[in-house]
Amino acid sequence: MGNRKIRFGVVVFPGTNCDRDTYHVIEEVAGEEAVYLWHKERDLKGSQVVVLPGGFSYGDYLRSGAIARFSPIMEAIKEFAERGGLVLGICNGFQILLEAGLLPGAMLRNKGLRFICRFEELEVVNDATPFTLLYSKGERIRMPIAHIDGNYFASPEDLSALERNAQVVFRYVENPNGSLNDIAGIINAKGNVLGLMPHPERASEAELGSTDGLRMFLSAAKFVRES
Amino acid sequence: MRAKIEVFLKPGVLDPQGETIKRALHTLGYEAIRDVRQGKVFYIEIEGEDAERTIEEVAKRVLSNPVIEDYRWEIEK
Amino acid sequence: MRAKIEVFLKPGVLDPQGETIKRALHTLGYEAIRDVRQGKVFYIEIEGEDAERTIEEVAKRVLSNPVIEDYRWEIEK
Amino acid sequence: MKSLEKLLEEHNLTLEEYGKIKEILGREPNLVELGLFSVMWSEHCSYKSSRVHLAKLPTRGKYLIQGPGENAGVVEAGEKAVVFKVESHNHPSFVEPYQGAATGVGGILRDVFTMGARPVALLDSLHFGPLTQPKNRAIMEGVVSGIAGYGNPVGVPTVGGEVDFEEEFSHNPLVNVMCVGIADKDRIFYARAGKPGLSLIYAGAPTGRDGIHGATMASAEFGEETEHKKVNVQVGDPFREKLLMEATLEVMEKDLIVGIQDMGAAGLTSSSSEMASKSGVGVELYLDNVPLREEGMTPYEILLSESQERMLMVAKEGKEKEIKKIFEKWGIDAVVVGKTTEDKRFRAIWKGEVVADVPVDALAEDAPKYRRPFVPPRIDQRTDEEWGRERDWEEVLLKILSSPEMASRRWVYQQYDHMVQTNTVLLPGAGPAVLKIKGKKQAIALTIDANPSWGRANPKAAAILTVAEAFRNLATVGAEPLGITNCLNFGNPEKPEIMGQFVETVEGMRQALEFFAVPVTGGNVSFYNETQGRAIPPTLVIGAVGLVEDYRTIPRPERVEEGYGIYLLGWEGKDLGSSVYLRVVLGERGGKVPEIDLEKERALHRELIRLAKEGKISYAIDLSPGGLLPNLAEALFHIGKGAELSVKTDGEAYFLFGESPSRAIVFASGELETEIPSRKIGIVKGERLRVYINGKKKIDLELDELKSRWEGVFPKIFDH
Ligand SMILES: Nc1ncnc2c1ncn2[C@@H]1O[C@H](COP(=O)(O)OP(=O)(O)O)[C@@H](O)[C@H]1O
């Protein structure tokens, strides 16, 4: 059973635009199995890991992620997360998880008010999550960011809880957007729902400039395979 | 009926847009301006009996994010 | 002094945000909502004699885009 | 009643044109019909001033699948087809920079996915007035964020482009956007209506009063009045565009339609009449079925609206339901608004009445063609010994690198999502964009180029130089050109001097393309780029697509290491006329543009492609505006290492900053053997840029310091 493929569900909301990229990396690069999950459905199709990819769900109108959180699929994902299922929110996916209350905090507009697309250096702060088993603590990795609402905010209580419980998983080495405590990615208290602004799927093939993101998918697969 | 809902950042939440506008206004010579905060406003046409309850619900549940925002609304006519 | 400036799209100008929010509200069962238009609101703290003139000028010159937007303002206190 | 004169003026039609309309109809047109002719016969839609000249451009080539005449051109790239086109949105971007640029992106995207291609890249050619003026800064800021604000949500990476500054653009900026898509060769869709009796399906946003007369606006100069009138600005909805794109591609995949066209300029009228006319059928439109956004819209408005994010399809028989279902799934309205007919008429019916009834070919085909009078433009042949005088080259280099002309464009392209779709093998900045085609080792190389300052001095030579530059750019990654698209941006063609510039530009483009045996696959003409009688310089924008055999082996800056040799390939000349050096350092405009020998130019491209394919070079850059030293400095910034140059020359200024074409710089680890002239000019070394000329040290600067000046220019201007 050791080499059985792990099934990743890739959620598609209207306006999601990194679904195909994420699917491609899971299938072609990580060598696992990917299935699309349409926002109107409630069936996760046997997914062992659910990924909410990047993009502009509902155009990012109102607030990034604010409308997507009401989708039927989100109810299923909430239940899945409560049962301990692995959920990964990338960029807009992270914003949706925040809006849905699966992760604490909220996103504000970037400090410079502009969209920023570029590679950033990140520090791996917690290497003990299901998504970061293949990284080591303190390691510096490179992944692209591409967002205009990535300025992470949380109340002082939430923020200190995050720090206390080692829920901060990635920090920017140089803060590009004003995020509190340089936060680039966080995990929930239970340790199964990760959200991050950088795009691991864009850092999964050497010719695109980095393979540091691939390990996130491989790590989640390994975790599922071994549990 | 027409309702107006204002959604604004809670005090204490940094407002990057307001900050930038304030700085720009200072550069333009409007030194008298002490502070700028930016919010959103929704003009909603609504029918039916229950309009007030609906507006309150929509403002709270959908249009604002309680982590960072407050809201207030009024019926205009 | 505290001023509030509302900036909103001229009638007839497409408001994709308002449209999308309206549709979302319908899906959530708020069928009574006929129309949603979204605007911006600025809360400005200002000092000095000339506040009203400054606010009018800032609203017109900086905060609104005359090609697609109108504005209105009031002094709150 | 308005006087006829006034009515015609409002519709931008001449009295003769009106006479022709009456002759066609055998009666007076009603107001709706007048509106139809007005938009369809506008310069923007009918190309009435340019057609006879465009017809001379070469449109055959070994990779060509579809040349001009469709929504976009198509070439073969290995096992796939590449669909691409460039479009201008100059006037709307002047009126409202953000929305103007945004809707420009939307329009060109639709042109490409209408053909059955998934858009994979956007490129933008932007021309503004000097940033010393606040108005120009606001325009640039608005345009760049508009392109970002539309392209990013749609999920198509903006992978390349250019920004250029000339005084004349203060009154008329240029915003040209190119879109590139990938399709299966046997799955290209065309603007066809098939046969009589098929349903016309309208899909997308409801129709509002947006941009009524946008096409006629783009076909007239800006006077003071137009600037103030601020006609109905179109607002883009990238979210809806994304859904429209996905639904359209799905409908195509399921093979449910006969033909399709986007509703761009002149909206419902042009899309329906052009499809029908091409297929020899007529159309009947039921205006009551058209989804409307505003109350009380008239047939005139419904037919002429330029609301964004709309498509018109001709359904295969009996497939209407299936089509609607797919659009519904994506949350897009799709309704039958008409049908094709036998009688070759364009007929619109509203509230039971026929509100327009004209021959369909009259709208789409019979627009007048003008051979407008022209006079040859004045050619600037000026040269000056003084230009070549020796100066403090350190100071000059710093000045050039920290000028908006040469500064890093990072501030711009970092606002664009240039990585989405995970194909971008070569990121912006380092050369042409290179995008891999998923599942293949082939890649496409893309570039967009223009040089208005050459255009001003010599339109024909500028066109030749621009084509050469585009192909040289492709050659640096080992790519052969497959085809080009182009946008011709000019002033008022009714002025013989402007028409002269146009004719010469087209002729230059023709000569160069014939020489290189590369076809034009389409393009766009934008006239009337003038305000109060002041025209822009002739600006030919070339968008070129090339094929890379294997993206894994392309020369790229990351491959260069300490100690590698730096070689200058090609033929050196003494060309400082109309250069960046002249403008930025000496504050002079104009002067004789560089001489070019196309045989040599082609030899350089062949050599670059050979060296790249054989893996003999690690990185290559072409010498484009700015000249050798600034371009080399940029290359070093990308490499992240310094260099030591040592050269002999009898003309330092020409060598360092001259803009002679047919040259490239390459980096190679070993000795380089070439079949064209080349000389080693230095090595990659350390963290400084040192230049020895004729044995004397002339430049010794820290690379990081140079780089931060170069990168800081736009942030300093825009981010305070
Ligand atoms: N500069 C040009 N060179 C070659 N073909 C051109 C040029 N300008 C326009 N065309 C072609 O003329 C045709 C008419 O353009 P069309 O796409 O109908 O206009 P629009 O710009 O309104 O979409 C197209 O096939 C286009 O590619």
Ligand SMILES: [Mg+2]
């Ligand atoms: Mg078109």
